[in-house]
Amino acid sequence: MRCWIVIPIKAPQACKTRLSSALGDSERQSLVATMLHQTVSAARAVAGRDRVLLLGPSRHGLAEDTPLLADPGQGLNAALASARDAAIVQDVHRLICLSADLPTIEPGDVAALLDVPRDAIALAPDRAGTGTNALSLPLPAAAPFRFRYGECSSDAHRAEAARLGLPFLCLERPGLALDIDEPEDIARWQQD
Template sequence: MTTWVVIPAKTTSTAKGRLAGALSAYDRNRLAARMLRTAIDAASEAVGAGRVAIVGWAPADIDADILVIAEPSGGLNAALDHARQVLAAEGATRIVSLAADLPQVIAADVLALTELPPSCAGIAPDRHGTGTNALSLPLPAAMNFAYHYGPGSCERHLAEAARIGLAMRRIERGALARDIDEPADLDDARGLFLRQHG
């Protein structure tokens, strides 16, 4: 089985706008960059840097083995669909999409998304149980799976799996649930700051 991990990434200057009331632009940029690095490191340790792809913006100092895929227009769902097409052509038999804002994620969390039966998909909900922080899709069974990131994505992704007859397993791990969207989430990322926030 050839598993790839795809991390969609915005430029740090546009990431985490909802934290503007709690963090300066400097701290938001630094936090976004450090969370992206954490996700890259966890994915690289789990599957090897040669099986990690970033779709969208990538920092200049990433490992040369990491594949950078240009982001098409159309937002996150279109970007992940494009990445799936690219990686399927590279021989991927499983694609894990991993959020770039998981400050506590480690390799073991990523491995939990890869170690599924060949015909089974996996989903890691956010802390509220409504969003999706990671998806693990087997190929070619999930080539026609429609990504539905956005509000209420967890339920929509479960429904999409049912639509195409794909078994879906929930992956309940603390670090995969703890994304950083709102100021109330920031305690989970405190260890990543160069300067402590207020």
């Protein structure tokens, strides 16, 4: 099965601005780099280098041969829709959208996102169960899927699967649930 693992990420200085109250710019950018590298390594271990693509304006210091998809600049949902359209053109059969702020993600988590029944959509929620940390979409079945990142995106994405008549699976795994959004999340991560 041909898959793409797409990791959307903003420009280095624009990432994780909600951490600005707790971290200086260089500490924040170093944390962003650490989390991105963890995510990219886990994804590459499962899918190989060519199948792991960044989506955004920068490679964040990763090697020049790291595939990079352009971001149309209209927010996360538009960026992912454009990645999804590019994947369909390349005959990709499963698209994984992986947040870049998962510091404890492991290859087994990525494998679980790939190992879902044909034509099913899988979603990994955040710890609160309301946000979306990862999405696994079958293509071309999910061509009309509308990305609904934002408030209560987990329910909104579940509703999209129902609208398209596709089976839906919720993947609850610690490595996919811990995302770093607010300073409290850093403390929680360090306690675990």
